[in-house]
Amino acid sequence: DGDNMSLFLPEQRHSTLVPLQPGQSFKFTVLETLDRIKEEFQFLQAQYHSLKLECEKLASEKTEMQRHYIMVSQQMDIEAHRQTLRR
Structure with missing residues (x-):
């Protein structure tokens, strides 16, 4: 899971952005x-x-x-009580 996180770190993301090419519409990049x-x-979800x-x-x-x-604590208390009664 930790490996996938690096896909979405800002440093990684910005390095994949390319400048607008001539003829490429702004709408397409949006x-x-x-x-x-x-x-x-979706990844974060x-x-x-x-x-x-x-x-x-x-x-x-x-x-x-x-x-x-x-x-276990109750059993130990019961056993300790029994031990004191036997003495």
């Missing part, structure tokens, strides 16, 4: 620019979606780990 912006937006899914997955794992921690 359409090219709009297409490029659309592609970049896909990246956002991917990161959002990863974040949701990590949040779910965190909740599961917290549940496990509480369960």
Whole structure:
């Protein structure tokens, strides 16, 4: 994913722009620019979606780990209480 990001860095983008050629309409270059912006937006949307899914997955794992921690903690408290009763 990190490799794709370099496609849309300003330095890279400006190096691919060419000056207007004789006979080339300004409208055509505007359409090219709009297409490029659309592609970049779609790329960023896909990246956002991917990161959002990863974040949701990590949040779910965190909740599961917290549940496990509480369960183990309670079991240890019960066992410690039993040990004190045996003495």
